[in-house]
Each structure stands twice: as structure tokens, then as C-alpha cells.
Amino acid sequence: MNSEKIFKYLLVSSGVLMVLIALGIVATLFVGSIPSFKEFGFGFLFSTEWDPTEGRESYGALPFIIGTLLTSILALIITFPFAFSISLFLGEYFKDGALPSFLRSVVDLLAGIPSVVYGLWGFYALKPLVAELGLNAQGFGIFTSSVILAIMIIPYASSLGAEVISMVPGSLKEAAYSLGATRFEVVRNVIVPNAGSGIFAGYILALGRAIGETMAVTMLIGNSNNMPTGIFDLGNTMASLIANQFGEAEGLKYTSLIEIGLILFVITGIVNYIGKLIMKKLSA
Amino acid sequence: MNISTEISDRKMKQRLLKDKIFTNVMIFLAFLSGVPLFLILYQLAVKGYRQFNISFFFEEAPDTMEAMIAVANNEVIPGGIANGIVGTLIIVGMASLIAIPIGIICGTYLAENAEGKFAGLVRFIVDMLQGVPSIVLGVIGYIWIVKPVTNGFSALAGSVALSIMMLPSIVRSTEETLKMIPGTLKEAALSLGVPYHKVILKVILPTGISGILTGVILGISRIAGETAPLMLTALGSTVINTNITEPSSAVPLLVWEFYNDPNLVNMIWSASLFLLLLILGLNLSAKAIARKWKVQY
Numbered sequence: 001m002n003s004e005k006i007f008k009y010l011l012v013s014s015g016v017l018m019v020l021i022a023l024g025i026v027a028t029l030f031v032g033s034i035p036s037f038k039e040f041g042f043g044f045l046f047s048t049e050w051d052p053t054e055g056r057e058s059y060g061a062l063p064f065i066i067g068t069l070l071t072s073i074l075a076l077i078i079t080f081p082f083a084f085s086i087s088l089f090l091g092e093y094f095k096d097g098a099l100p101s102f103l104r105s106v107v108d109l110l111a112g113i114p115s116v117v118y119g120l121w122g123f124y125a126l127k128p129l130v131a132e133l134g135l136n137a138q139g140f141g142i143f144t145s146s147v148i149l150a151i152m153i154i155p156y157a158s159s160l161g162a163e164v165i166s167m168v169p170g171s172l173k174e175a176a177y178s179l180g181a182t183r184f185e186v187v188r189n190v191i192v193p194n195a196g197s198g199i200f201a202g203y204i205l206a207l208g209r210a211i212g213e214t215m216a217v218t219m220l221i222g223n224s225n226n227m228p229t230g231i232f233d234l235g236n237t238m239a240s241l242i243a244n245q246f247g248e249a250e251g252l253k254y255t256s257l258i259e260i261g262l263i264l265f266v267i268t269g270i271v272n273y274i275g276k277l278i279m280k281k282l283s284a
Numbered sequence: 285m286n287i288s289t290e291i292s293d294r295k296m297k298q299r300l301l302k303d304k305i306f307t308n309v310m311i312f313l314a315f316l317s318g319v320p321l322f323l324i325l326y327q328l329a330v331k332g333y334r335q336f337n338i339s340f341f342f343e344e345a346p347d348t349m350e351a352m353i354a355v356a357n358n359e360v361i362p363g364g365i366a367n368g369i370v371g372t373l374i375i376v377g378m379a380s381l382i383a384i385p386i387g388i389i390c391g392t393y394l395a396e397n398a399e400g401k402f403a404g405l406v407r408f409i410v411d412m413l414q415g416v417p418s419i420v421l422g423v424i425g426y427i428w429i430v431k432p433v434t435n436g437f438s439a440l441a442g443s444v445a446l447s448i449m450m451l452p453s454i455v456r457s458t459e460e461t462l463k464m465i466p467g468t469l470k471e472a473a474l475s476l477g478v479p480y481h482k483v484i485l486k487v488i489l490p491t492g493i494s495g496i497l498t499g500v501i502l503g504i505s506r507i508a509g510e511t512a513p514l515m516l517t518a519l520g521s522t523v524i525n526t527n528i529t530e531p532s533s534a535v536p537l538l539v540w541e542f543y544n545d546p547n548l549v550n551m552i553w554s555a556s557l558f559l560l561l562l563i564l565g566l567n568l569s570a571k572a573i574a575r576k577w578k579v580q581y
Contacts, residue, residue, distance in 0.1 A: 007481035014390035015406040018455075021448060022409045025416065028427050085313035093307070106318035112567045113324060114509025116539050117556045121324045123543075151320045158317075182303035205415075212417025214512035219543070239419045239512070246423065246516050261423045265416065272415035
């Protein structure tokens with residue numbers, strides 16, 4: 001009886017521990033950002049200045065929030081045709097056989113490549129290409145990072161889509177075929193309306209990934225602290241800024257970086273929450 | 285009559301053409317997405333294989349001067365990534381020691397309490413933890429361990445950051461696996477008078493071992509290539525270090541260091557190749573386990 005009780009407590013306590021870890025993360029980020037919040041208030045969110053010069057230190061998050069949103073949304077737009085094609089290919093056109101299982105493995109393996117290796121490949125293969133096309137003088141910048149991010153999030157954007165597409169009821173599709181619809185028309189008029197919100201949820205979760213991605217972006221975005229003026233400009237995301245500057249940061253800069261971390265945490269949290277919410281509605 | 289059939293004929297042809305174009309574009313784009321994988325593998329293999337020798341696995345990373353001289357003489361850069369391999373083993377090993385037991389226990393709790401309110405909250409939190417960016421966990425590792433506990437960058441801080449990253453995938457895979465085990469199995473054991481905790485430990489968990497193991501391996505492969513959190517916690521080290529309260533290197537950190545040092549550029553490819561093979565190997569073995577040991581009911 002005794003060990004029975006201990007065991008049940010053990011199970012519950014693991015759940016309590018998860019709650020504590022999450023609360024701990026939130027509390028730590030909050031407490032760490034207090035000095036910066038006291039100094040800059042909500043202006044931190046809208047200030048475009050990042051000036052570590054002693055005496056007139058001033059920090060603001062706007063260029064990095066914009067940089068993060070710009071890179072990740074652009075990545076999502078680039079990834080869309082590819083991820084959607086994979087979802088359709090695996091979920092509707094070719095469900096079994098050697099070819100789809102090959103494609104499935106390839107997509108899985110894409111998910112396994114470490115961020116730093118993507119960054120390297122982007123630096124040595126993609127950056128020169130971007131420079132050659134004349135999009136940008138050195139090939140660094142928001143656009144280059146977005147292309148790499150787009151490749152990195154293909155697996156996340158496509159897998160959920162494939163799953164929901166394969167679950168579209170056969171009777172609906174057959175009804176459309178019996179009316180003489182072509183396969184493309186079935187995709188457009190039956191599958192997309194039916195699986196649309198699931199596909200969308202997959203993209204939202206992929207967006208959450210892209211927002212938090214650090215290494216590949218750090219290696220390609222050019223690390224400029226100014227407000228980006230366009231998609232071919234240099235920039236910095238919140239994650240790449242922390243990666244670049246946290247190591248040597250002290251005082252006001254240190255707490256400002258923690259506040260950036262808090263903003264990043266909140267934004268990814270919101271994005272993921274929306275994604276999960278859509279998924280929950282689907283399964284209900 | 286004749287004209288109208290001609291029109292509908294042309295329309296039909298157009299629709300069929302549209303369908304054909306769409307199918308072909310879709311297949312093309314789907315396979316085009318896989319091309320980067322092969323380009324990356326090819327580039328790493330072609331540029332990295334030269335460095336793959338015995339010393340690569342057993343020697344510490346070279347310093348800039350040694351590398352410069354070797355490159356100037358058109359020789360292979362001496363040294364290897366042993367400090368990184370040892371560091372990765374220690375950091376990932378410790379992270380696993382922290383995350384695996386907690387993750388399996390928590391997954392069991394969630395599977396056993398499918399309905400409860402608190403379990404729902406825990407499930408929600410695990411989902412949210414899964415989405416926390418790795419760099420934020422690096423900041424957390426820094427504030428929790430580097431500053432107060434080890435008074436400086438340390439392997440331990442890296443392990444703590446990575447263990448939080450690893451937890452969600454273990455919890456979820458344990459939960460999913462255990463949920464699929466039929467209730468009759470549990471009921472049969474309980475009806476024989478076996479106490480609840482023994483049913484879980486000796487019947488339920490062993491039955492689900494393949495799914496749990498798959499989740500664990502995927503969790504390890506997820507953290508083995510992480511660089512960002514380690515930059516803020518383990519920092520890196522040029523020598524083999526087995527003291528967990530000291531800064532330590534790791535293979536992904538070495539890739540980053542080589543990237544930043546023009547003289548060591550040749551080492552990037554072999555170190556990346558090693559890292560990639562390690563992670564792809566983990567992923568493939570997870571898949572093989574899932575397939576081979578799949579318990580059928």
C-alpha cells in the first residue's frame with residue numbers, strides 16, 4: 001500500500017515539475033528584464049536604437065522584432081509551394097510505394113540537419129548565389145536567411161498537411177469524381193476546403209519554428225542593428241541578436257537582451273498557441 | 285449543336301491540361317524540396333572526407349597557428365575534434381540522465397490520467413515547452429546555472445538547457461505509446477492482484493518500450509546538433525574537459541569556432557560531416573526501432 005502511494009505521488013510530482021519548469025522560465029525572464037523595463041518602459045518595444053556606447057546607452061527592440069517577423073514570414077511564403085506539394089504528394093497522390101517512402105525519408109532527414117550545418121551551407125553555397133544575382137552586395141541579409149529558413153521548416157510545414165489531407169473522407173472525393181471532376185478540381189474544391197485549417201495549423205507551427213531559429217540566421221543575416229529597409233537589407237532577429245551579444249553583455253545591455261528573450265518567448269508562445277488551438281478545433 | 289460540342293470539347297481539354305500541369309508541377313516541387321539535402325550531404329562529404337582519419341577522432345582541435353602552417357604547406361590540418369566529441373558525450377549524456385527519467389514518468393502520468401484537469405494543464409505546458417526557442421533555453425541555462433551554481437560557463441549549464449529541450453519529445457512519445465496499449469492488458473494484470481505500480485513498471489512500460497525508446501533517441505538527436513544554447517552555457521574549450529563545472533566544447537560548438545576562424549575553415553566540413561552522420565544515424569536507428577519492435581495487438 002505504501003509503495004503504491006509513493007508511486008502515485010511520483011507520477012503527479014513529475015507533472016508538478018513540468019509546471020514549475022515553465023513557471024520558472026517565465027519568472028526568470030520577467031525578473032531578468034525588470035531593470036531594462038524600469039529604464040525604458042514600453043518604449044523598449046518601439047525604440048529603433050541599439051546603442052551600447054557607454055554614457056548614452058540606449059536599447060530598443062523594434063528592429064529585431066521586425067527583423068524576426070520579416071525573415072520568418074518570408075520563409076513561410078517561400079516554403080509554401082514546396083510544403084504544399086509534399087503534403088499533396090504524400091497525402092493524396094502517392095500514399096504507398098517506394099517513391100513516397102523515399103520522399104518521406106528525405107523530408108525526415110531534412111528535419112535532422114543541425115541548424116549550424118544549414119548555416120554553413122547557406123554561407124558557402126547560397127550566399128555567393130544571392131550575391132551573384134545582384135540582390136545584395138555580399139549576399140548576406142534577410143532574404144538569404146529566409147531561403148535557408150524556408151528549407152529548414154519544410155518538414156514541419158508539410159507533415160501535418162499530409163496527415164490531414166490523407167484523412168479527407170474518400171466518399172467526398174468520389175462524389176466529386178463521379179460528377180466528372182478532374183483530380184485538380186478535386187484538390188481545389190474538396191481537399192483544400194476540407195483540410196485547409198489543418199494545413200494552415202501546420203504552417204503556423206512551422207512559423208513558430210522559424211521565429212526561434214538561431215544559428216543559421218546568425219550566420220547569414222549580416223547582424224546589423226539598424227532597422228531593415230527591405231527584404232534584401234541586412235538585419236538581425238531577436239534570436240541572432242542574443243546569440244551574438246549575450247556572451248559579453250553586462251549591466252543594461254544584459255537585461256535588455258533578457259527582455260528581448262522574453263519578447264521572443266512570448267511571440268513564439270502566442271504563435272504556437274494559435275497553431276495548437278486550430279489543431280484542437282480540428283480533432284474536436 | 286456542332287459548335288456547342290466543340291466548345292465543351294475544348295473546355296474539357298483545357299481542364300485535363302490544367303490537371304496535368306498541376307500534377308507535374310506538384311511532383312516537381314515536392315522532389316525539388318529534397319535537393320538541398322543531397323547538396324548538403326555532397327558538399328560535406330567531398331570537402332570533409334580528407335580530414336577523416338584516426339587523429340580526427342582522438343586529438344584535440346588544432347590552434348590557429350598549427351592550422352595556418354599546415355594549410356601553407358598544403359597538408360591536412362593536424363588534430364581532430366576529440367574535445368568536441370567528449371564534450372558532446374558528456375553534455376548530451378547528462379542532459380539525457382536528467383530528462384529521460386522525468387520524461388518517462390511524466391508521460392506515464394499523462395497516459396494514466398487522460399481526463400484530469402491537472403493532466404490537461406501539464407499536457408498544455410509540455411506542448412508550450414516544445415516550442416520554446418533553443419536560444420531562450422540558453423539564456424535560462426545561463427541565469428540558472430552559469431551565474432549562481434558554477435560561477436562561470438560550464439558543461440552542466442549546457443546539460444540543463446538541453447534537458448529542458450529534450451523533455452517534451454520524451455513525454456509526448458511515452459504518452460502516445462502507452463495510450464495505444466489496450467486496457468485489457470492492464471486489467472488482466474490487475475485482476476491477478478498485481479499492485480498498480482508493478483503493473484505500470486512490469487507490464488505497461490516494458491510493452492511500450494520500443495515507442496519510448498524511439499522518443500528518447502529522437503530527443504537525443506534533437507539536442508545533439510544544438511549550438512545556440514551551448515554558446516551561452518558550455519561556451520567551448522580547446523582541451524578535453526571532463527569536469528562538468530568547467531567550460532566544455534561540443535561538436536556543434538567546434539563547427540561554430542571553425543567557421544569563425546579562417547585558418548580552420550578546412551576543419552568545418554569534417555566536423556559537420558561527423559555531426560550530420562551522428563544525427564542521421566540516430567534518426568535512422570529510431571525509425572528502425574519503431575519499425576522492428578512495433579508491438580502488434
